[in-house]
Amino acid sequence: MAKNKILSSRNEADINRRIERVLKDLGNPEPPLRLDQVRELLKIDFGYYSASDPGLLQETVHRFRKGGHDFKLKAQKLIQVVKKFDLRALFIPAHNRILLDKDEPTPKHRWNEAHEVAHSLFPWHEGAMLGDDKDTLVPSCHDELEGEANFGAGRLLFLQDRFTQEALALERTIDSVKFLAQKFGNTNTSTFWRCVETWGQETPIVGLITGHPHPDKRASDFDPAKPCKHFIQSRAFAAHFSKIPETDTFDQVADYCTRARGGPLGSDRVQLTDDNGDYHIFEFETFNFFHSVLTLGIYVERKPTFVAISAGA
Template structure:
């Protein structure tokens, strides 16, 4: 799945909502404490289990909006939680976030921030309370999820605080690892935020998925997400997944964790001109992250 880049007006509206929260917290130092955010917004947090659904079933059965029970058959949502492998839920009428307790702590942090993102965007409330004509449209669902992800990223990375720190570093995987520790978020979420929100003039591609030498999917697919920077989208067309995979396999080592190698790759822009990108890959055993960053125009060979 390729990332959705929000329009400038939508991003600005979300930035304003996030800024209100951070100002209310006194513009805190990193890492952000989500318990402070919940206290400020008067949000409750609970946990559920996809294997033991008693708590979730009771909670959903009591869910009402304007005095009307939302679900006559609570089991339908329970089935959806399992079918779509949901990791978190936000119940607007109760201002309650529910997290899957089976997820690792680091992932719960992102899932919780994502649901907080839904809670602070006023136009999401109607969609989450049963506006089925819109909410069941795949394009609409993808858009609101992208908006909640953007809000979560702006919260967890403290808006301009991360952008300034990222812009002071070189666009390399080593820089992203350093920023991960400073802001207290996962390598994968720091990687994503770095590509979308820093070095605005540098075309970048980020690939997130399984190890190219040990694909987890039965069909051999290795990418769950392809993250393209705004500068990349402006100058280049999206590369096919097969092309990306074949380039990585030219240098990718067989080790299970750590740096997997790097290589310079030539990519043609929308005008038909070639440019050099540096591809480098790293495995943290759960995900393989590949960062491709623009280096220079491809040198032309002039005949004599």
């Protein structure tokens, strides 16, 4: 399922306290946040591996040992974990070390690194890192941990309430997403995710991260049963529209999108059904950033209900 995990308010508060401590110890820096300073503060070692090159993982372990570290985790174990979970980054708690997959596109490295930093800040995650524990391998547990790391990474990279205040002062549009991405030094995709969360605390907002929606532009491996890379629900959206299938929403987006190779693909008013079966109108806009297509849907109003009255009434 592409839908994001909504954390409990208590869990979010705990994560916020941990991120706040890091930012305070850094002197509450201005954007963009420098992750090398975060690693220095937390004394985290850093390196690269390649999911497509097992030899590089073995070499990484060898170099780490030569550096005087008692590296007990075998390279073969790392290779097995990377392949099993299709990892793009990993945190090794015993050695306080983050490894990034060098084959990943460079723009993704910043988010992947922050995600692993977040894992390092949560002691309850340690048992799940690189392990095959019967509980941590349960999908619901894995999703919970990844949701916490994503939330923590977002709060770190976007400097907590600094981003919240600036985002709420702007119009809720893709143009605002692009502006905030540049200011905070993060990708449009990760900024888009944070905007949906921030703007949608009280107003139902949904965000779709997909390939090109137009039937003529879809990738050869497009799966109509799973059309979204991510289906981002704001807290208010999840509270009232949790039953909406991502397929239905994607199909409505595809109906108005043009075949344009990049840039704006279109906008329209889209009808969505809430959990009680009532119809509501959302304003949707879609923008193609080439590597991904972002669709922002913002609640407008409940659809008026018309009752037919006979002439003889």
